[in-house]
Amino acid sequence: MFELFGISSQALFGQLLIGLINGSFYALLSLGLAVIFGMLNIINFAHGAQYMLGAFAAYFLLQYAGLGYWWAILLAPIVVGITGIIIERLFLQWLYKLDHLYGLLLTFGLALIFEGTFRNFFGSSGLPYSVPPALQGGQNLGFMFLPNYRGWVVVFSLAVCLTTWFVIERTKLGSYLRAATENPALVRAFGINVPRMITLTYGFGVALAALAGVMAAPIYNVSPQMGANLIIVVFAVVVIGGMGSIMGAIVTGFGLGLIEGLTKVFFPEASNTVIFIIMAIVLLIRPAGLFGRSA
């Protein structure tokens, strides 16, 4: 096989695949954020905490109800989505007419409350959650050993992302949603219940975050900090992709995962910062993001 900059092609492909797997988490999370910001104009800083809530919901379902991973994939997003709807009804609906900053501050405060409460009860070392039996083991691909579960993560995230994009951009429901964001008064005049659509959209965005959390539970530590570490990177991804663009979030999520994977091979110490460097460069050249529409 060939060698590139001293790294064998085997190692390179292995790292690219890992990067793709990480990218699928970035894509899922940034999709939720992009949906919420694109549709609702709320900067949802609680997204990381809601990702954490999804993982904890999966853990609780296993511990106290004996329901395994497959149930958790279905139920945890619904449960956390409902808490999202409650938050929207109680707090967020008063902030739509105000500056973006208020939504940011509120959701940031909520994130701190959630994380602090969970850390108080569960500590920070994390709780164990094992890979479901059906997905254990792995395939020896020759250039690396791919755990089945990680392969599933890529496939499933891709499916969810593409389905969401399709619903929003290509169906009637999606077109109502997009219209309601641009001109709520006119859309209401047509008899469409705009506030309810907005509430459900926020719930859906939160459910996406929780889904990412359930998928992360077996491989990353289920700990109260898991969202805080990830959310900053995800925001950078959304900014690079363009704040309102769904396809942008998906493409950028996977793309940046790949770039971060490459950085870990050639210059591992910078792997935490490379995404922010790219964000700075993109903002200088295209302030609206790669796929964003300038307002």
Add this chain to the structure above:
Amino acid sequence: MKRMFTLTAVAVVLGCGCAQAQYTDGTIKIGVMNDMSGTYSDLSGQGSVIAARMAVEDFGAAAKGMKVEIVGADHQNKPDVGSNVVRTWIDVDKVDVIVDVPTSSVALAVNEIVRDKNKVFLVSGAAASDLTGPKCTPNTIHWTYDTWALANGTGKAIVKTGGDTWFFLTADYAFGHALERDTAAVVEKNGGKVVGRVRHPFPGTDFSSFLLQAQASKAKIIGLANAGSDTINSIKQASEFGITQSGQNLAALLAFITDVHALGLQTAQGLIMTEAWYWDLNDANREFTKKFAPQFKGVHPTMVHAGVYSAVTHYLKAVEALKSDADGKAVVAKMKEMPTDDKLFGKGEVRADGRKIHPMYLFEVKKPAESKAPWDYYKLRATIPADEAFRPLAEGGCPLVKS
């Protein structure tokens, strides 16, 4: 008449002042600073404050007429935050001694500040052996463990049983570098070879790409030069990628009982680690644990917590003997002069370079079937006697040691 009264009053005040001990501000203020919310909060955190409180109670400070106050703070693993807290504590709040401080980068920063302000620094949580090496000061005592002791314990034991090629996965900050350096030295001294290393950002979440590089190196042993959640995630993900199944072994160079608890025995079984203290070693430790655990959400004390207890106890003894806590250098000199003796570590001593000496223990994590109760995780493989466990005094490069 009034002048007589004033003179008498002045005389009484002066007389009272000379008879009592002179503590700055009338109080001995102990500042426990560590990570209360992040990677290291279970192995230190609020538990260290609890351990300090238990030390003060067991010492009987109140009965001896000594007023002791304990304050806690979160340094968030950031040297700038830790430095600011310590400066405010010393300048404004009149704190006399800083205790614990895991995260070696923060400890090294605090080390300098405490020396400049002539207070006392008792390190229980941090690991970098530089604290008793080139960076030693007359105001600091490194209490519980350090990277040299870990390398000497775990590293030597693993090389001797055949693990002679190593690949390091290192946390990219002061502690990781120190641990990697000390372990690499031990490996090479005992006939092994270091075939590669990779540094991951601290704190990290996903180690899959670094573990892949470790796998590609074909080293027999993958040395994890990190701690807390980083170690936990590295071990979990290594097992996921079939690393342990395909013949490579992990060496958790710094692991605490809280890490094993988070991993679960199924994943952690067989891990070898070096620790200075274990709750189930003897009756005194068990008794301490019975009082400690309910106060800390059932979490059993780690060696860091035990170290805080022991350090605070010895500090209070020294301050009582000196009848003063004002001069940090004098207190530390007294602590080095008096042999240590407390119920958790037994008899020991503090060396000239600020290193506290006690035996270290090599533990292996039990298999799930061998564990009778939660937190019953370790079996004792070997005891390293105190005079062999730590770096020899002459080799440290500490300016305080006259060669």
